[in-house]
Each structure stands twice: as C-alpha cells, then as structure tokens.
C-alpha cells in the first residue's frame with residue numbers, strides 16, 4: 001500500500017526493469033498484476049484474451065456508470081457484446097456522417113481561431129482540448145450552438161477526478177468510512193448533475209419530430225433512442241433492433257464512455273505530436289516539407305492527401321508509440337489461470353502498461369527517442385492490434401472501438417495545424433527547453449501546456 005504513488009505507467013515501467021515483464025502486487029485484499037513486456041502483453045491480450053476481457057470496476061466507477069450499464073466498464077459477456085455491436089455498427093461507424101462532419105467543421109473553426117491569433121502566442125494544449133470537446137459534444141448531442149457545453153465539461157471534470165481518486169474501500173472494504181476525498185458525498189452529487197443534464201437532452205430529443213430522410217443528421221442520442229425502452233433488455237441475436245432495449249441509464253453511461261474515450265485521448269495525442277515536432281526541429285522541417293511537396297502551399301490539406309503523406313503518418317505513429325493516450329489498460333481475470341508459468345487467481349486486476357510495452361528496449365532501437373523514420377523501415381509494426389510491441393489502441397476483444405474516428409480527428413487536426421502555419425516557440429525559448437513531462441490519470445497528457453506562435457504559411461486564404 002505504501003507503493004501506491006509508484007503505480008503509474010512510469011513507476012511500473014521502472015519496477016519492470018528490476019522485476020521483469022510480469023509482476024504481482026498485493027494491495028489490501030486484491031491481487032494486481034502489471035504487464036510490461038510485448039511477450040507478456042501477447043499472453044494476456046491474445047493467448048488468454050477470453051480470460052482477461054473483464055474490466056475491474058472501483059466503487060466510484062460502478063456508481064458513476066449506473067452499475068456498469070455502459071460498454072467500457074461492463075464485464076465481458078452477452079450484455080457487453082451487444083453494447084459493443086451497437087457502438088461499432090451505429091455510433092462510431094463511418095456511415096454515420098454527423099461525427100465525421102463534426103470533425104471537419106470543428107477543425108475549420110480551430111484554424112480560424114489560430115489564423116486570427118497569427119503573430120501572438122497560442123496555448124495549443126488548451127486549444128486542442130477545446131477542439132475535441134466540441135467534436136464529441138456535437139457528435140453526441142448534435143447541438144451546433146454548444147449551448148450547455150461549459151456545464152457539461154464541468155461535470156466531466158468532476159467525473160475524471162472521481163474516477164482517479166484513491167479510495168481505501170476499494171482495497172479494504174470495511175474501511176469505507178475513512179473518506180478523506182469526500183467521495184461518499186461527491187459521488188451522488190456528480191451523478192445527479194449528469195442525470196439532470198442528459199435527461200433534459202433526452203427529453204428534447206424525444207420531443208423532436210423526425211422527418212423521413214433525416215437519418216444522415218442523427219446524433220448519437222438519436223441513434224440510441226431508436227433502441228429506447230423503459231424496461232431495458234439485452235438478448236443475444238443478430239438483429240439489434242429486436243434484441244436491444246436501452247434504458248435512460250444505458251444511454252447516459254454510453255455517452256460518458258464516448259466522452260471519456262474520445263476527448264482527452266485525441267487531444268493529448270494532438271498536443272504530444274506538436275510538442276515532439278517542436279522538440280525535434282529536423283522532424284518538423286521534414287513533415288512540413290512533405291506537406292508543401294505533396295499538397296502545395298496554394299491550398300489547404302484534405303483527407304484525400306493523407307495516403308500520400310508517408311512521413312506524416314510516421315509522425316502520428318511515433319507519437320502514439322511514445323505517448324499512448326491511455327498508458328495503462330485495465331483488465332481483470334474471469335477465472336484462475338496461468339501466464340508464463342505463474343498462477344493468476346480469479347478476479348486479479350491486470351494493468352497492461354502500453355507505455356512500457358511501446359518503449360520495450362528489446363523491441364525498439366533507442367526506445368525513448370522520437371524518431372518517426374523508424375516506421376519507414378520495411379516490416380515496421382502497426383497499431384492495428386497484432387504487433388504486441390505497439391499497442392496504443394490495445395488489442396483483442398477490448399481494443400478501442402473508436403480507433404477510426406479517433407485517428408481521423410488526430411490526423412485532421414495535426415495535418416491542418418502543420419500545413420496552414422509555421423510555428424515558433426515564444427520568447428526565444430529553445431526546443432530543448434520545452435517541458436516534456438506528463439501527468440498520470442486515465443490519460444497521460446502534457447504536464448505543462450504547449451504554447452507556440454503561429455504565422456500563416458499558405459498562399460491562399462485560410463477561411
């Protein structure tokens with residue numbers, strides 16, 4: 001218990017250097033195992049994927065997800081399977097134009113903001129966190145006016161704090177009365193705020209009359225309301241319309257999954273990509289030269305250019321390797337099993353350290369150096385889930401269902417910021433002086449926001 005402050009992605013990576021890729025920690029009454037090497041990650045995420053596909057839920061997570069009525073925290077089983085199908089086929093599907101449109105529109109708005117600030121320092125970190133909140137808020141609720149967004153972000157921030165707060169009762173249940181963080185009062189208050197906020201949105205959507213052919217404008221709440229039923233039911237079967245009935249709690253919990261899955265992850269990756277490029281000016285020069293050669297300076301970059309932007313794609317991969325937005329993947333064993341000859345009891349909490357795996361020194365040359373060119377080599381690993389030395393989106397059953405949407409937003413934002421502007425550090429700061437530390441939470445964003453001065457680079461108007 002006295003090692004709690006070492007149980008971050010960095011602390012566990014350090015412990016793994018001493019004790020190896022699989023280490024056991026006994027905390028209170030629970031067993032925890034940390035996985036830090038590609039071989040061990042393969043054992044857990046591929047060989048024993050069926051056993052390690054549950055999620056550990058703390059008291060706060062269970063309470064805030066209405067007893068795991070969502071997808072991200074539901075245990076593996078028929079309920080999770082149908083919820084995941086709903087997410088993949090309906091909510092995150094490329095066919096649902098609203099989400100992808102919201103990425104394009106919000107990136108456009110961001111470029112306008114930056115263009116208007118040309119010549120002055122821009123807090124890029126703050127800007128891109130605002131961008132991803134706007135994208136996901138609009139994809140979920142369809143409200144272009146952003147009305148109520150600030151209130152909702154306040155609720156999200158309290159949820160993030162509550163998810164991450166240390167609670168002794170998670171380890172020693174009968175010590176729940178020792179509550180220094182005030183969780184026993186903060187949890188009901190936070191959930192009541194969310195109830196008030198989303199119930200209102202659901203009611204508005206229920207009242208809204210839909211005209212035939214409106215489907216292309218459906219937001220995520222519309223999509224889920226097509227499966228709405230007061231009593232709720234989830235059965236096995238192929239035809240989702242017949243087997244799924246979602247309650248309000250399901251809808252609220254899934255909205256929170258999307259908010260947590262899709263905002264900080266993408267924002268921290270955008271900020272890290274820009275920070276790493278500014279930290280290594282030769283890479284920044286090379287990627288901007290590629291954009292100038294492939295796209296030209298007389299127009300803005302478009303999605304159709306991406307496949308020709310080979311080095312740019314390597315920059316995105318190298319960023320996700322060094323800074324996997326979710327550094328620790330949390331799984332739990334559903335039965336007793338063995339990994340590499342070691343006994344793992346049923347119910348063991350398993351932390352797969354994507355940060356340590358992506359920097360494993362037997363898999364990567366100079367693992368801590370930002371070197372996008374490593375991905376130009378033939379046979380370089382990809383992040384689709386079958387190379388266990390590179391797992392920014394996880395792998396197997398619980399891997400990220402929002403990968404396509406997340407990558408789209410990440411690539412659009414970084415490509416536009418790099419192609420449209422030249423970036424300089426403020427007040428004569430040197431690249432080596434950029435603070436490259438991170439903070440540990442559900443994600444691992446930059447500890448100190450990146451600030452840089454833009455100047456327009458294009459010969460055409462930006463908007």
Ligand code: HEM
Pocket residue numbers: 071072073084092257258261262263265266269324325326329330391392393394395397398399400401402403405406407410
């Ligand atoms: C760069 C962007 C993103 C990265 C790097 C990322 C990464 C991940 C990772 C590592 C996991 C956990 C895998 C595991 O436990 O083994 C995950 C799960 C998840 N992600 Fe993403 N994600 C991104 C974007 C998104 C977006 C845009 C959404 C939705 C709009 C999303 C929704 C989810 C959900 C719902 C889960 C839980 C899946 C489950 O438990 O079955 N993610 N993501």
